[in-house]
Amino acid sequence: MPTIYWTEHGEEQHARWRSERGSPAPKKVVLADDTTTADTAYRLACEGTALLWRGDFHNGRQLLQALGRRADQVPARKRKKAAQEVPIVDAFHQHRLAQSQRARMLGMLLIPFNADYSVPLRRAPDVQAACTDAWGPAAPTEVASVASLRELLGVTSAHEWRRVGVEIPSLGDAPNNRIHPHYGVFSPVRGEYIHLVATAHLPKPPTGQSTLLAFDIGTGSGVLAAVLAKRGVAAVIATDQDPRALDCARENLKQLGVEAQVTVAQIDLFPEGRASLIVCNPPWLPARASSPVERAVYDEGGKMLAGFLKGLTAHLAPKGEGWLILSNLAEHLGLRSRDELLAAIEANGLKVISRIDAKPLHPKAADAGDALHQARSREVTSLWRLAAA
Template sequence: MNSFSWRSESDESAPSRLSPVDDRLTADAALRRVRRGEHLLYTGDFQNAKQLLAAMGRRLPAPTAARSPLEAFRAERRARQLEHETLSRIVVALDRSYRLELRRAPDVAEACRWVWGEPDADKTVVSLKTLIGMLGAAEWRRKGLSVPGLEGKIHPHYGVYLPTRTDYVELLLSVTDVKGKKVFDVGTGTGVLSFLLLQRGASSVTATDCDERAVACARENAERLGLSKRFEVLQGDLFPPGKADLVVSNPPWLPEPPKNRVDRAVFDEDNRFLLGFLEGLAEHLNPGGEGLLILSDLAVLLGLRSAEWLDQELARCGLVVKWKKSTPARHSKAKDKSDPLHAARSREVTTLYGLVPAPEQKSS
């Protein structure tokens, strides 16, 4: 294949050479070849290609035994990175119409257009693992997702955080005084928090997100829900211009570097997003306004952040906790004893903090 458009979520360089393979390739042989640095262009049957990926994954080493939650977390991330680096070398080609050139292949064109737009080359090459993820995301986008307390469904886009966890949504529903208030939603994702507040009487929401896919997703969801006249979404980091009565954020929870574009919804290197939110909150609140911060303690349980860190940063930023409400995690991983991080996830608590500027100290 002489020229092609290369698609990657992790900014990997395009393969300099593609080695065609077919259904005769075994998982052991595939592992040997990708470990030598080859990119294998699968040309056989789609279902067989999926089985090859699964068989290769089963042959990868499990995370090493850990003596602490932090060691378990580091080992799990290394294992996932190895899995990505290995399995992403099985690639497939799409034609000018985004037709997947494999036998028994599903129609992938719509999923590809949703993520990449119109084709820009006669051939597009992508890892099979990424394409399978895009197909799964397309199904969520088509059928939509019901969210507790929301009238209508959220239709998530590929690469945008999927709001399947209900704990943080239910915490926000406990905030009753929202009628007539101007709201900022910082790091909106699908827009789900904005829409919950709008349906409960907020006068308007201005939302932001650094990812253009999230911006498009939130805008589309607002239109589907009939809320677009009171909802605006901007692409950018942190706060929109101006001030609001309520500023809500559900930031990424783990202060670690994201390894790909999708990771950015979960990983916040050096707490940059969270610190930016805390440092800028007071100046973006109207008098009497309040910040609503939703934060899991998983980073503390894993040893990535001290138990005192948040209190110290709130004090440094001139903020105080007016009130807070917490709930234990109820997502599936909190109950999965086979999960390497079960010891921490089973104790995870998510908290909604009501934050206000600290009162000025009167001089004596």
Template sequence: MSTIHWTEARTARSVPSARSAHWQCESTSPLPARVVVADDRTKAATAYRLACEGTALLWRGDYHNARQLLRAMDRRIARKAVPPADDPLKSFRLHRRARHHRSRVLSRLLVLLDEHHALGLRRAPDVRQACTEAYGPPHRPTAVPLTELLGVIGAHQWRLKGVEVPALGGARIHPHYGVFSPVRGEYVDLVARTPLPAPVAHGAYSTAFDLGTGTGVLAAVLARRGVGHVTATDINPRALACARDNADRLGLATRIEVTGPTLYPRGRAGLVVCNPPWFPGRPASPLEQGVYDPSSSMLRGFLDGLADHLEPGGEGWLVLSDLAERLGLRTRHELLTLIDSAGLHVHDKVDTTPRHPRATDTTDPLHAARAAEVTSLWRLVPQ
């Protein structure tokens, strides 16, 4: 168990005493070696300097002032931003490095949750339900970066309101904390409109696997398209709980079986769908596991196991953006070699272009690559 320690006086006249709390941080930021108390008198320049040096600041002032301080620190980080390079790969690496630096610095501003997950700051919102959903039942004081707490609060709102999915007839998917939200609808639409393999469409094998299901959105789309039984898998316990919750909400719990932690379930299916993380690389947080795939391990696992899990006449659907190729993280030749080495053949490929706001954001350092991005559904069959 990770614990932080600091010294604090309970009142202006009391003697400072040693205190400690459980350290809760889901990013790659290391445990702070030094913690000081900060409040409404703390200047942004001081907070920024201490955070850059690796010192954590435990906030004891007004909640809204803490958010203002966080924004002020963020502005100081932005002033030192390195402009994008001409080379796409170099631009990506600079962008990634800048995001890691920003995350590390901003995560040094901490708040303290009590043994009930309550936030004892002036004008603080009630965060108990949101924290229980993210971290489980409370039982001890916990120090958490304010940036992470804001993410927990935002995730609670997503979970309450849900995300409308046109491919589900406007029904909503409710993401949980730490599970990638299906806000990019183009990949969902690909699965919704690509013709089903003949054995599945005609009822010979009315089964499908959805590997790395996340919120369960693709499993739900397949079930709504008439697939009789969908087995959805994931290695993330939060995703498994989220997918079960969404299957229940949509009235599909008898058609969608959620299992894990695993990539492939037992048996074979007429259709195996996988939307792996699109970037080869190391994730910096649990949420980034939906974006970064270390050494393309999930992509390789899907391809290598596909032939052994398909019914005769079945297909594997690989949903993948070419953004990694445009950034120089992977070549098309490397992808095709992986497919061929797994004993697979590309039967067809269905493409779509991005509709998300970043594709038209000219201030994004990766704008050129994002604007040209193509997301594809690769229809794979055994050779």
């Protein structure tokens, strides 16, 4: 159990250290309160000194916002101009480095928790339910802990997403068409890839069979498995390795009324057997994830994509199809070329039947001030229909 240490009232104190990003406990910790100025906090945080907050909770939130403003003080037009002066792949890596440095600095403002996840600060909100969702029920042996305020705000935001849910038009009419993402599980807020799976022509069952079996590889929240079930696919096996994702998928499939059609299994990629339809929406960018939730977007070395292509032919039923849902953002960022993708498809004994494209509608695609706007503005999400060559 990682432990964080600090000195308070002349005595050494310690608590359990919590970090979803896997960051080590800060080695230097000082106390901060309502008298701490934003300039002082920013200087200390940039130097690697953590600030354990002892003041009013809402004042702590305001201090975090002030730190963020100082980190973002370079005008957007200058960031964009700097990005345009280097190759796009270098601009991407610079952007990721800047994001990482910003997150590390903002993560230096810390919040204490009692053993029951309550926060012993003036005007602190009730975060026990949100922390229980993220960290599990507090055990009888639980002790006081410390986490960054930024992480706590992520926990409470995720709790609200889980409570309200995300409306998915492809799952039917409101209000019975919502996916409720859990903490640490990617939220299906980008609807274009879901729409592609909801509208692509389904393959026919193998000769002699009346029902269709499908695999959903890397199910996450279970949204694609639910879409397939709503489309009438009789049986779906949804796989994932992340316990949070498995719990999330099971809960969503149950509340959508399709749990009888979908089996959720903790498996790396493919279950045993063959299916007429195998769907996979792997992380789109072959780069290192900096936190668990980023693993839905970043996959260092493109390992999941490579694993899916390598194992697909062995698990396809005769005349079956593999649906690979993939954005071409990696191509525009210089992280992977179209030729490399096509070569990987061919090298694994596969052929492309067709490709269905959709233009993303998320806000960043239209944000001219975004450092990666050059690439995002040209992004297309595609459903590649693959079959054994």
